[in-house]
Amino acid sequence: MKTGTRDKLRTVSTPTVATALFKRGFRVQAIQDVHPLSPDQPTLVGEAFTLRYMPAREDLNTLDVFRDRSHPQRKAIEDCPPGAVMVMDSRKDARAASAGAILVTRLMKRGVAGVVTDGGFRDSAEIAALGFPAYHHRPSAPTNLTLHQAIDINVPIGCGDAPVFPGDVILGDKDGVIVIPAHLADEIAAEAVEMTAYEDFVAERVHAGQGIFGLYPATDPKSLEDFAEWRKKNNR
Structure with missing residues (x-):
């Protein structure tokens, strides 16, 4: 693992990592x-x-x-x-x-x-x-x-x-x-951190009453625009 990968993985969940692995066929x-x-x-x-x-x-x-x-x-x-x-x-x-x-x-x-x-x-x-x-x-x-x-x-x-x-x-x-798998650890950790940020944004929106269509997954470009603003505001 590269320096920092261990710390990144401590901030993400096993379900998020499972999704990242599934994208790669695991x-x-x-x-x-x-x-x-x-x-x-x-x-x-x-x-x-x-x-x-x-x-x-x-x-x-x-x-x-x-x-x-x-x-x-x-x-x-x-x-x-x-x-x-x-x-x-x-x-x-x-x-x-x-x-x-x-x-x-x-x-x-x-x-x-x-x-x-x-x-x-x-x-x-x-x-x-x-x-x-x-x-x-x-x-x-x-x-x-x-x-x-x-x-x-x-x-x-x-x-x-x-x-x-x-x-x-x-x-x-x-x-x-x-x-x-060892050869994927660094890239999985980096991707999972990004996924976690978006999932936290989605959770906040869903708790506020927003529906999931276009939001999760982010098929509506407006969702990504709102996410970018949310990241900036929350220093994520």
């Missing part, structure tokens, strides 16, 4: 069925660092595996770069936890931007209280060892049916999480 970039653990958590922006789980094989997935410092789950927690977003492919299965409060706290203390799983977290109330951007499908009590086996770090994954490549840009807000 239809499956929204991570499905993930939700913020806290309604008050900050907007999530960062480059993806991934962890992939597979179905656990019992003889290879015992408590003893955590003695190994190269265990993929533990290693990913310590290797995820500051400012990045850890994104976990948990097979859309929340019956076992992708992680818990201790591991998520470690990510936060290391300066990671946030964490997303299409499975679930244990200790979800504790994680929600951290003020750290975290998204999952639903709370999960059991350890991941019961069903999942961490297998790959920083490889292409599927998370909630969305393709996530290492370095892709993740945006999460109260509506959900969307994945921006």
